Amino acid sequence: MANRYITTPIYYVNDVPHIGHAYTTIAADVLNRYYKQQGDNSFFLTGTDEHGAKIAEAANRAGKEPQAFVDDLVSQFKKAWESLDIKYDGFIRTTDKKHEEVVTEVIEKLKEAGYVEKRKYEGLYCVGCEKFISEDELEDGKCPHHDKKPVKHSEENHFFLLSKLEKELLKVIESDEFEIAPVARKNEIVGKIKQGLEDVSISRQAVEWGVKFPGDDTQTVYVWVDALINYYSATRIIEGITWPADLHLIGKDILWFHAVIWPAMLIVIGEKLPKKVFAHGFFTIGGRKMSKSLGNAIDPIALASKYGADVVRYAILREFPFGEDGDISEKKIAERYNNDLGNELGNLLQRTLSMVERYEIKIEKTKPNVIGDCQKKMMENLEFEKRLEAIWGVVKKGNQFIEENKPWELAKTDEKKLTDVLQEVYDSLVTVASHLEPFMPQTAEKMKKQLETLKPEPLFPRIENE
Numbered sequence: 001m002a003n004r005y006i007t008t009p010i011y012y013v014n015d016v017p018h019i020g021h022a023y024t025t026i027a028a029d030v031l032n033r034y035y036k037q038q039g040d041n042s043f044f045l046t047g048t049d050e051h052g053a054k055i056a057e058a059a060n061r062a063g064k065e066p067q068a069f070v071d072d073l074v075s076q077f078k079k080a081w082e083s084l085d086i087k088y089d090g091f092i093r094t095t096d097k098k099h100e101e102v103v104t105e106v107i108e109k110l111k112e113a114g115y116v117e118k119r120k121y122e123g124l125y126c127v128g129c130e131k132f133i134s135e136d137e138l139e140d141g142k143c144p145h146h147d148k149k150p151v152k153h154s155e156e157n158h159f160f161l162l163s164k165l166e167k168e169l170l171k172v173i174e175s176d177e178f179e180i181a182p183v184a185r186k187n188e189i190v191g192k193i194k195q196g197l198e199d200v201s202i203s204r205q206a207v208e209w210g211v212k213f214p215g216d217d218t219q220t221v222y223v224w225v226d227a228l229i230n231y232y233s234a235t236r237i238i239e240g241i242t243w244p245a246d247l248h249l250i251g252k253d254i255l256w257f258h259a260v261i262w263p264a265m266l267i268v269i270g271e272k273l274p275k276k277v278f279a280h281g282f283f284t285i286g287g288r289k290m291s292k293s294l295g296n297a298i299d300p301i302a303l304a305s306k307y308g309a310d311v312v313r314y315a316i317l318r319e320f321p322f323g324e325d326g327d328i329s330e331k332k333i334a335e336r337y338n339n340d341l342g343n344e345l346g347n348l349l350q351r352t353l354s355m356v357e358r359y360e361i362k363i364e365k366t367k368p369n370v371i372g373d374c375q376k377k378m379m380e381n382l383e384f385e386k387r388l389e390a391i392w393g394v395v396k397k398g399n400q401f402i403e404e405n406k407p408w409e410l411a412k413t414d415e416k417k418l419t420d421v422l423q424e425v426y427d428s429l430v431t432v433a434s435h436l437e438p439f440m441p442q443t444a445e446k447m448k449k450q451l452e453t454l455k456p457e458p459l460f461p462r463i464e465n466e
């Protein structure tokens, strides 16, 4: 029995959850459910990042105190995860006093080790990213993530001496002692480190909504540093997890923090490194970049209430490889619903059980096939779309097998063969239900029930689109 500790980023609660947050969190939930199904002792942590200037501003605009503002948003995140049938084992909030204590402790250790220095800093700052941004990161003079011009900003900050850690970082990354996946991302990071690392500011002067910087009341801990520490502080706050994490699941936009700054901090404080960071791709919505200003952000809660949690989970993991960029839209989700789920899976279950009922077949209740090594590898590599494709291979074969053997004709001619054919399809449905469980827990449950009672009911009744 292996111990597994899987994390998502803690989400910044300056706004309601969107489909991008849902993507990472669904993936973590699928993995966690899969490992538990395999008998592992798996723990899935998610949470919320609640400090920083952007949150204080958003609270101010909403006419609320920051704490009341974040409390409200946290409940919206929790509601979103519930509507997508996401079962995390732990939820951490950076406004938790115990987390704040661990942040203080980590900063103190960085200082004691001689890796923190106070300096004057001047640079371009993106308010959206809450970070200083270098000239070569800009596109047309704007932050590529926020499509906004950065502002000139100068202040005195405490710096983490990241530049001293180049060698150590390269050693752990190149040897995969600290694995960065997919490998293209690892190469990208190795290339950047080899160009040289700059020291990074880890405090803010004018930001009050945060953890006080130890030994300097005029500064708060930079929100990114505060947030990264959650993965570690959680192991001290929540029962059932031990450091290090096995897997940090993240979006590729926050890879630098997770692949460079975070392990560097851990090296300095003498803690173990997480085993792996996996950066997934981004999606466009119907061919266009998702953005609030374009108004094309899709609401995961609305989608789940229209199609069901399982359908959203299935559609977004099936559409394109997890480590790459791709496109998603409600139209694509609706197509998956009607085709893969309704016409293929739902139809196979319904027609099989209907024939079992009609021809009064004596079905032997069987156990699912175990997951093969090749399929396990896909899960280990987070190749969700391949894994789902493989499961759908079995579904398609089942429908084909029925077409070829025509049980409705066998019913008149060969009762023995009729029983064999339907038993074979029944067995593969038992396996499909079990293998789908991590991805589509509610569907798997419904399938299991029907396979037990042998009473067919539609799994994915047609939705009429307005």
Ligand SMILES: [Zn+2]
Pocket: 126, 127, 128, 129, 130, 143, 144, 145, 146
């Ligand atoms: Zn930005």
